[in-house]
Amino acid sequence: MNKLRLLLPSEGALSEGALELLENNNISVIKEKSRKYLGYIQGMDVDVLFQRSSDITEEVESGNGDLGIVGLDRYFEYRKNSYSTKVIIENLGFGKAKLVLACPNSWIDVSYLSDLSDVAIQLRNKGMDLRIATKYPKLVRDFLKQAGVNYFVLVSASGGFEAAPILGYADMIADITVTGTTIRDNDLKIIKDGIVFESQASLIGKKSLIPEGLDSSKDLKKIINQILTNRI
Amino acid sequence: MEKTPQPIEILKQFSDKDQNSVNVIKRSSDLVESFLSSRGYVSIDTPIIEKTELFIRKASGDISSQLYTFEDPEGVLVSLRPDFTASVIRSLGNKRLLNDKDSLKVCYSGPVFRFFNDDSNFRQFNQVGCEFFGSKSTKADSEVIDLASGSIEKLGLKDIEIRVGHIGVLLDLLSHFDLPSRSKLFLINEFRLVDKSYGLEEILNKAKSQNLLNGNLNFLNELEISVNKTNDIKKIKQELTMNLEKKIDGPLGSRSIEDIRERIIEKIISRTSFEDFNEATIALLGLIELNGSLEKLNKYFKSRNIKTDQLERLENIIEGVSQKDSIVIDLNVTRNLAYYNGMVFDIFYENFDKSITIGGGGRYDELPNNLGYQFNSGALGFAFNIDLISELIEKK
Incomplete structure (x- = not known):
């Protein structure tokens, strides 16, 4: 029987949070000295693989991992097939952040989504589109459609795109923020009802591995043991 | 040992059909289409996929969260059709068949796709329906209602109720209040x-x-800038022009200061007072108790001193229908689509004590224009969910 494979974020606050959480659950992760991205859990039949947090959802989906700790925002954004994976614990209590919509401060007539839907129509009538830079096209598109904002174009973005409106390649951004400082520093303001998603670290897993009536407390050791038992 | 890969499951809220279901659906579909063609409607077909823009323009965004939308391999944003109407208009319009001289009657059948975010509706189902272009007369409205009940009769379904409403009557009532069109649309949508x-x-x-x-x-x-009822818009415009330039520095994106100024003025002009909105809502809600009786509806409008030719139209429509037994007047029937402008109806089937909507239709005169075709002679139609109907026939 193969070992159970747990995927953890390899860097950043999410990585530290995950290791701390495991420690608090009396699970000690031993890193292999020679290979930076591999490890195992002492006393359990579990391998640990450290991965970029943007890859973890896909790796569990494609079967390269069994369990993963990942931001809920990334999970819902990157998840392709809702049948093969599942959220086991959605609130691990760290890595909290919000995905928010922000527009230029100069748009003094815009505070709410209803304003945005007007602006989108106004631009549309001029033959232009409301351009929004984001790394989360799926979540943002769904959110805007639900909110009745219909005309917009999502501009794909990578790191540090808060400056997109200043640089001129987008009108607005939808990005993850914890404190809102970067947004304010870039002459932007958060749309008041424009919180697209509230995220925190979550435990996800392959659906086929998860037994019915799995312990719903946050005792990770118990959960992993139940999954190990179920597998055999 | 080689491992067998996991089998693929069917998508959520889609269904596989066995031979019996296939036959019943095909037969029901054919029955309705041949009935419609015996009444002068010609069959047409359109692609299942169209540019997303077509459907969004049609419903002013209302249906966009139900659309199956994706980029095709050439990078064009496309959607699976959620109904036929927009495609039919596009097809006839592109062929220049929509002109104000001739009337045109077409019918269609085929699958449509809607992403219902619940467990009670299938996300793909077959529709059969028709469209009638080129008449604003109430006779056309009566004809379409008769066609709907005639089709049902051909299918052998009994215990049907056709609930007829009229958006124009509601708009006549609301026109009595000082509301911007956005608020009126909101109220009509909420009313249902x-x-x-x-x-x-x-x-x-x-x-x-x-x-x-x-x-x-x-x-x-x-x-x-302070705004009150007596404010002079010209003066506000001047103040805005001066103050905006001063206040705005920083990126504006695709917008200009002029855009912002225009929108602020639009917002000032179209704001609604709570009193007006409250009164309008109460007046609208007052209609509910009167449903079913044209006489009471007439009295209601008279007592409020509101003129309505639309109520008279509704009377004429009902008068013109030949199968009156299953007709009920119900102004709550507004359908959640913003483009209907006159008569609207839902067709209900009484299944034990549950009523199921199996189809509906109405008048949407503005739609061809909204889709970019100059055509002002009237448009209306209806469609059935033929899968649902077939299921009811099978159960009988």
Whole structure:
């Protein structure tokens, strides 16, 4: 029987949070000295693989991992097939952040989504589109459609795109923020009802591995043991 | 040992059909289409996939959250059709068949796709329906209602109720109040949701949450501009032009200062007072008790001194219908699509004590124009969910 494979974020606050959480659950992760991205859990039949947090959802989906700790925002954004994976614990209590919509401060007539839907129509009538830079096209598109904002174009973005409106390649951004400082520093303001998603670290897993009536407390050791038992 | 890969499951809320179902659906579909063609409607077909833009323009965004949308391999944003109407108009319009001289009657059948985010509706189903272009007369409305009930009769379904409403009557009532069109549309959309647990208070709360009441004009303080009922718009425009230039520095994106100024003025002009909105909502809710009786509806309008030719139209439509037994007047039937402008109807089947909507239709005169075709001679039609009907026939 193969070992159970747990995927953890390899860097950043999410990585530290995950290791701390495991420690608090009396699970000690031993890193292999020679290979930076591999490890195992002492006393359990579990391998640990450290991965970029943007890859973890896909790796569990494609079967390269069994369990993963990942931001809920990334999970819902990157998840392709809702049948093969599942959220086991959605609130691990760290890595909290919000995905928010922000527009230029100069748009003094815009505070709410209803304003945005007007602006989108106004631009549309001029033959232009409301351009929004984001790394989360799926979540943002769904959110805007639900909110009745219909005309917009999502501009794909990578790191540090808060400056997109200043640089001129987008009108607005939808990005993850914890404190809102970067947004304010870039002459932007958060749309008041424009919180697209509230995220925190979550435990996800392959659906086929998860037994019915799995312990719903946050005792990770118990959960992993139940999954190990179920597998055999 | 080689491992067998996991089998693939069917998508959620889609269905596989066995031979019996296939036959019943095909037969039902053929029955309705041949009935329609015996009444002068010619069959046409359109692609299942169209540019997303077509459907979004049609429904003004209302249906966009139900669309199956994706980029095709050439990078064009496309959607699976959620119904036929927009495609039919596009097809006839592109062929220049929509002109104000001739009337045109077409029918169609085939699968449509809607992403219902619940467990009670299938996300793909077959529709059969027809469209009638080129008549604004109430005779056309009566004809379409008769066609719908005639089709049902051919299918052998009994216990049918056709509930007929009229958007024009509601608009006549609302025209009596000082409301911008956005608020009127909102109220008509909400009206259909009204029941024991959804009334005045809930509608007002929702309007507040969507900033329909009084708008949100707080930012005007920052611009040192005060607005009241007697304000002179010309003066506000001047003040805005001066103050905006001063206040705005920083990126504007695709917008210009002029755009912002225009929108602020639009917001000031179209703001709604709570009193007007409240009164309009109460007047609208007052209609509910009168449903079913044209006489009472007439009295209601007269007592409020509101003129309505649309109510007279509704009377003429009902008068012109030949199968009156299953018709009920119900102004709550507004359908959640913003493009209907006159008569609208839902067709219900009484299944034990549950009523199921199996189809509906109405008049949408403005739609060809909204889709870019100059055509002002009237458009209306109806469609059935033939899968649902076949299921009921099978169960019988």
